[in-house]
Amino acid sequence: MFPVFAQAKAAAKQAQNLSNLKQLGLAAMMYASDYDDMLPNDPLIRFCPSDPTMSIGSIDRWGNYYWPWLFQPYIKQQPQDRSKAADAFYWNPNAPKNNPQELSKARAACIWPQPAQSWGLSCALFKGGKCASIQYWTTYAYNEHIGDFPGGANLSAWQAPSESFLLLEATDSEIEGDELDELYSRTKDCTGIYPDPANADPTLGGHNGGTTIAYLDGHAKWRKTNWGPNGECSVDTNGNPLLVFPPTTPGGDNVRVKGWTPIFDE
Template sequence: MRKKCGFTLIELLVVIAIIAILAAILFPVFAKAREKARQNTCLNNIKQLTLGLLMYVSDYDSRLPYRYYQIVGAASCDGKFFWPRVTDTYVGTGLGTSASGKELWRCPSHKWGTPTNWYCGAYADYAMNGSVEGRCESEIRFPAATVLLGEYAYYHPTHERWYGWYSWAGWAPYQVSPPVHGCRYDHNGQQNIGFVDGHARSGSEGYWRSAEASGAVRRTP
């Protein structure tokens, strides 16, 4: 009589165990690779927005825009100007929830999604360094070391959107509940920063704090 060929229960369990071990090893690797791709997209966003701000500077007497200002007496968006609104003229994306280029203003790792409205073009996943707003280029002594933009914002839980017009002001992580201003380190523990000279790079909280302590990175001109 011929013996039937097939897996025994023990052999099947061994195969399942091997697959589980491989999955446990590979899935985190794949997750990190996907996040690295999102980080690169975010870094490119900051790079483009940084260059957009510098194009604004070249058109307005070598002076950076303010994060936010409002014409006295104005009660509508016509009298409110946020840095994303003035920068959009140069990056050409169009602001709004249905704008074709809205992704430039959103970090792909940002879990909250697109806001339901754009409130005068103010909502963005990035924030401008308040220490350099309104300053002339000549006032910024170390443009290659001075922060211009960062992944920093304030989340409003009621409105379910980020307020991008708040000032980027430091390295501490954000908090959602209760809402606390802070940086986002969503890219495998790193955040992206754009500098006044136009370049952008990534780093962890420890890296940025160390770089600031050594003078390689500056928050103030």
């Protein structure tokens, strides 16, 4: 009977996870409706909320790193500070509780003390009188091409929004197709095979061999992870983790792959 109970418990956790991502998908749609069909993105200017003189540095790619708090007004939820329990809205209950997210260097200093404290965050490390690390719990990652790709934040630019990724489950706050070592669901240790040893340990956190994805039309669903020909530790010719789905891609603005980018080559 114990395997049956374990399966039922895992299914209940996955149902909660799916609900969370559906709510985030709807929050993104509401955000876009308030901002002329634009999602959180890179404002293309350097700035520093806590120090307008930018003497402590500046922030780039605002949308990619701070999207959870930009969606907060629409769902009344935000990631938990690392000093608190991981078990909250932004955490997949199937994921191991050993991998908090981090805002470091200027990405921490430029939001400390505000708006970080208003977001319920604390500074984990000070250096030279500046906040150098803010850590928090989330298992959801923003499609990096929304924030980086020219025009990617404009919903009307996407050719296939119902097939395009908004959020995936990963160990970083943002993800693209050359960073799939961060994707939750891998059970194998790929140390010595994956190029980044820090991301080679098993991520776990999946459900029945897959993860849940929120899409740009507001819906979310579970999808099976489809690994490359050598299984979970497959790599491409550049040494990057090789997956069929979600598809591995090169990094940068020249990518044209369905799911990741507004326009794509069939």
